[in-house]
Amino acid sequence: MHETNRDWLPGFDKKFAELTHQMVKDLEKCLQCGKCTGQCPAAKLSSYNPREIIRDLRMGNVEKVISSHELWLCFFCSGCYAVCPRDINFPFAISMLRYAALAQGYGWEEVKKIKDPYAQDYYNTGLSVNINERNIGVKREIAKNSGTDGRIETVRKKMGLPPKRQVSERAMSEIKFIADATGMTDLFKEIDKKQAKEKKWNYGSAADMVKVKKGPNQKFIDVEEEDKEKIC
Amino acid sequence: MFLFQPCVGSNKYPGLITASIEFFRKLGIELVTSDDQTCCGGFLTFTNVAQPTSTMPAVARNIAVAEEMGLDILTLCNGCHTFLTEFSHFMNDRPPVKNVVNVILSMIGREYKGNQDIYHSLEIIYKLKERIRANVTRPLNGMKFATHYGCHYLNGFKKTALDDPHMPTIMEELIEAMGGEIAEYGENRTCCGTGLTQIIINKEELSLPHTKMKLDNLNAAEPDAVVVVCPYCLAQIDRMQQKLNYRRSGKYRVPVIHLVQLIGLALGVDIVKLGFDAHAISFKDFLKKFDSIHAKAEVHNG
Numbered sequence: 001m002h003e004t005n006r007d008w009l010p011g012f013d014k015k016f017a018e019l020t021h022q023m024v025k026d027l028e029k030c031l032q033c034g035k036c037t038g039q040c041p042a043a044k045l046s047s048y049n050p051r052e053i054i055r056d057l058r059m060g061n062v063e064k065v066i067s068s069h070e071l072w073l074c075f076f077c078s079g080c081y082a083v084c085p086r087d088i089n090f091p092f093a094i095s096m097l098r099y100a101a102l103a104q105g106y107g108w109e110e111v112k113k114i115k116d117p118y119a120q121d122y123y124n125t126g127l128s129v130n131i132n133e134r135n136i137g138v139k140r141e142i143a144k145n146s147g148t149d150g151r152i153e154t155v156r157k158k159m160g161l162p163p164k165r166q167v168s169e170r171a172m173s174e175i176k177f178i179a180d181a182t183g184m185t186d187l188f189k190e191i192d193k194k195q196a197k198e199k200k201w202n203y204g205s206a207a208d209m210v211k212v213k214k215g216p217n218q219k220f221i222d223v224e225e226e227d228k229e230k231i232c
Numbered sequence: 233m234f235l236f237q238p239c240v241g242s243n244k245y246p247g248l249i250t251a252s253i254e255f256f257r258k259l260g261i262e263l264v265t266s267d268d269q270t271c272c273g274g275f276l277t278f279t280n281v282a283q284p285t286s287t288m289p290a291v292a293r294n295i296a297v298a299e300e301m302g303l304d305i306l307t308l309c310n311g312c313h314t315f316l317t318e319f320s321h322f323m324n325d326r327p328p329v330k331n332v333v334n335v336i337l338s339m340i341g342r343e344y345k346g347n348q349d350i351y352h353s354l355e356i357i358y359k360l361k362e363r364i365r366a367n368v369t370r371p372l373n374g375m376k377f378a379t380h381y382g383c384h385y386l387n388g389f390k391k392t393a394l395d396d397p398h399m400p401t402i403m404e405e406l407i408e409a410m411g412g413e414i415a416e417y418g419e420n421r422t423c424c425g426t427g428l429t430q431i432i433i434n435k436e437e438l439s440l441p442h443t444k445m446k447l448d449n450l451n452a453a454e455p456d457a458v459v460v461v462c463p464y465c466l467a468q469i470d471r472m473q474q475k476l477n478y479r480r481s482g483k484y485r486v487p488v489i490h491l492v493q494l495i496g497l498a499l500g501v502d503i504v505k506l507g508f509d510a511h512a513i514s515f516k517d518f519l520k521k522f523d524s525i526h527a528k529a530e531v532h533n534g
Contacts, residue, residue: 041423042430045438073434075427076278077383082390082398098280110433111280118432119281126270129239137478138471138512145516146509155510156246165242168267174340175270175290181336184276184286191281 036080047204238309247507274315310384372412
């Protein structure tokens with residue numbers, strides 16, 4: 001799967017010339033010291049390895065990286081950027097590589113999970129977090145602790161606030177205009193209907209992948225399977 | 233100052249907004265909010281659901297709302313702070329980008345100038361440390377607090393942070409200024425487990441095990457509460473404890489408190505306004521201990 005930078009994807013490097021150029025220049029500074037991987041929360045729990053990904057990018061194996069399962073495991077904690085002796089903004093590179101992966105057809109299912117409901121809530125209400133609590137368990141706890149029905153609207157009223165945070169009509173029409181004019185709305189529609197390509201590559205062993213898919217603690221997950229009906 | 237209201241702070245933990253308005257007023261600073269402000273919008277880009285070309289004007293619009301009032305921005309959320317500062321840096325450094333953004337904003341009758349400062353609440357609060365120390369009416373003596381800064385405060389501001397970005401001590405100094413003790417634990421500077429999107433896309437594999445590991449380490453230090461500076465970290469640490477308890481993966485009941493709520497408590501803001509009612513982990517034991525320490529102190533003094 002060896003290839004050159006020019007093979008990234010049709011138009012990506014041209015469209016984002018300034019960004020990708022900076023990214024390639026940045027990654028060439030890498031010393032392969034591994035400080036990034038040493039502090040990485042995702043590397044601790046899975047086969048995600050920032051140092052290995054940078055090495056692959058420098059060797060020109062870009063297709064391998066963007067078709068990999070690991071590209072979608074980054075926590076965006078920026079810890080790697082903070083410790084990097086060469087000042088490489090690796091989370092930024094990951095973000096750009098994810099756009100590259102999307103352009104090649106990978107990772108649309110991950111993006112869909114974020115679009116519904118968070119990005120859709122942003123478009124509909126102006127806020128990306130919904131006031132309705134989706135987890136019945138949390139709602140029950142809040143009801144118990146506060147002596148109310150557990151809805152945030154009730155708690156807000158008790159505190160002397162309006163039941164919902166006000167977002168003005170002007171603000172709503174403005175963000176919808178920006179979303180429509182800049183293609184955000186079109187991308188949302190594409191996310192809705194796009195079928196993702198299956199990822200081709202994983203850095204871990206086959207056994208690791210099973211672990212990543214099932215989670216490190218089998219027992220921990222089994223309880224969840226039982227309770228799935230009762231709790232969302 | 234212009235209070236930039238966070239989404240999680242409005243729709244999950246409304247106490248953050250009321251607590252900060254109340255205690256800043258006690259310190260002589262008036263916080264102003266606006267209904268024209270929406271979600272910062274920057275997160276849509278870093279989660280890859282919208283191109284930077286879409287979110288850049290959305291972020292600039294929010295900053296423009298504060299600029300029209302002629303106010304500096306105060307953020308309560310690490311996420312809002314990161315996105316507002318990063319995007320405004322990007323636009324200020326690149327005049328062509330700023331011009332394009334302003335072409336779009338001109339269609340809705342706004343303009344991004346980039347002439348107001350954006351502060352994280354922790355930075356402003358730290359600068360007011362002596363004023364806070366002088367105004368404490370309910371000191372935190374006898375209470376033990378664990379701190380959690382959150383990744384986007386710790387790591388994102390390598391070049392602009394007030395303190396060492398990877399090992400800051402400003403929150404500890406503030407808690408000690410109010411009389412509290414610090415519970416030290418090894419996983420202090422690690423992520424809460426939200427991982428921006430990992431809570432949504434890889435919840436079982438990465439997010440929950442990570443939070444569990446952090447909580448186990450934290451519980452060993454036996455704090456009375458965990459102090460955070462980001463509503464997203466607050467939501468994660470608070471709500472995942474409930475989830476782990478429900479799955480019988482351990483017993484977790486450490487209350488999680490935002491720094492502004494803690495300062496509100498120490499400066500004597502009305503308890504109802506601090507919004508502990510919206511938390512999944514009860515503050516009953518915490519407040520009981522806090523009140524009994526104060527009752528004892530009063531007997532001693534009287």
